[in-house]
Amino acid sequence: MKRLYVHPKNAYLMWEDESPFFYLADTAWELFHKLSREEAEQYLTVRAGQGFTAVQAVALAEFDGLSGPNYYGRVPLHQKDGRYDPLLPDTEGGNSYWDHVDYIVKAAARLGLFIALLPTWGDKYNLKWGKGPEIFNAENAYQYGKWIGTRYCEEWNIIWMLGGDRPLENELHHQIIDAMAQGIREADPNHLITFHPSGESSSVQHVPDRQYIDFHGIQSGHGTNGLENWRMLRRTMQTEAKPCLDLEPRYEDHPICFKPEYGMWNCDDVRQNAYWALMEGVCGHTYGNHCVWSMNTQPTDYYRYCWTEVLHHPGAEQMRHVKALRLSRPYFEFRPAPELIADDHAVMAHQCAARGESYAFAYSPLGQPMRMYLQFLCTTAVKASWFDPRTGEEQFFAVVPPRETLFAPPTSGKGRDWVLVLDVLETS
Structure with missing residues (x-):
């Protein structure tokens, strides 16, 4: 069984x-x-x-x-x-x-x-x-x-x-x-x-x-x-x-x-x-x-x-x-990661993040910009993508260095929530 x-x-x-x-x-x-x-x-x-x-x-x-x-x-x-x-x-x-x-x-x-x-x-x-x-x-x-x-x-x-x-x-x-x-x-x-x-x-x-x-x-x-x-x-x-x-x-x-x-x-x-x-x-x-x-x-x-x-x-x-x-990413290593995100929003706009060893997710419920502290995720570049919770589509948009970065989702407002997906890139 x-x-x-x-x-x-x-x-x-x-x-x-x-x-x-x-x-x-x-x-x-x-x-x-x-x-x-x-x-x-x-x-x-x-x-x-x-x-x-x-x-x-x-x-x-x-x-x-x-x-x-x-x-x-x-x-x-x-x-x-x-x-x-x-x-x-x-x-x-x-x-x-x-x-x-x-x-x-x-x-x-x-x-x-x-x-x-x-x-x-x-x-x-x-x-x-x-x-x-x-x-x-x-x-x-x-x-x-x-x-x-x-x-x-x-x-x-x-x-x-x-x-x-x-x-x-x-x-x-x-x-x-x-x-x-x-x-x-x-x-x-x-x-x-x-x-x-x-x-x-x-x-x-x-x-x-x-x-x-x-x-x-x-x-x-x-x-x-x-x-x-x-x-x-x-x-x-x-x-x-x-x-x-x-x-x-x-x-x-x-x-x-x-x-x-x-x-x-x-x-x-x-x-x-x-x-x-x-x-x-x-x-x-x-x-x-x-x-x-x-x-x-x-x-x-x-x-x-x-x-x-x-x-x-x-x-x-x-x-x-x-x-x-x-x-979609390694499962059992996943944990909350409040250190990666600045969350100073009201209740309905609460932003949050979680991570594995070489990736992270961050959620913006109203599509508002998210201030991320990538230096706490890794010391190498990060591949950034937007995940659409309405369709399940994930779209790459940039490679960014490991530092404080403001990410603005493609759209904003009620019903325009987005997940930021960050994948750590290995050094060349």
């Missing part, structure tokens, strides 16, 4: 042959709950073709995921004494709820996609908001974790994602997550585990110093604080030396600050979060479209489109370029 590992330097993920794995996920929380098998195959085929490497989906879904049936009229759990019981999964017959989950997991595997599988949405243990109901305690969380871990331990394309957008606010919440993780890990010692936190927080705040956490995640969220996802990522990686990424940044077509009257986040906003994160040395990134994660079929002011209409929206198509840029 193919396996993922954490790289020995603790920053990135890799395959067992030590080749790099860049976690580029799409968000499809309601995938198992709402789509037919044919629709799921359609969705997965598109995302695989766009270069995604993973899909995030929930077994016990948020939108009435216990009592609301899936496409085939089945619910995930049977009831006992009038309550949905995590120890009574619907597995009877050839078209059970969990048979449907099995089918989609295997369909994703055929396309080379991981399923980042949340065993449950967070409202099933902390009904801070949502439908719920709360059904977990420490004992049944352990048993459910062991059951679902056993069911999928032989599927190569599983990454476990605990949490589910609710905070851990008391000892019981922590006991539930720890117990579920224990059950999963006992049944499945080979797949990686992470944690999806609530909005504008990090998994390191909720599950610090947990041996079962292989890589951390933040949710920078859908408000204006999401403009500083790079700060949250930096703090998380400074707190614990584990890989990290933004598991829920601003979604394309999502109401700004959850208010449709403010407008919608678009592909320009999505790209900013992705490249800001990249320059912090993350192990990947997550994209989301508001109408896809929900698998919406009835457009409203809050969900503007049907999910099938937005599969090819610009943000989704442009995410492949993030992965391509990151994989």
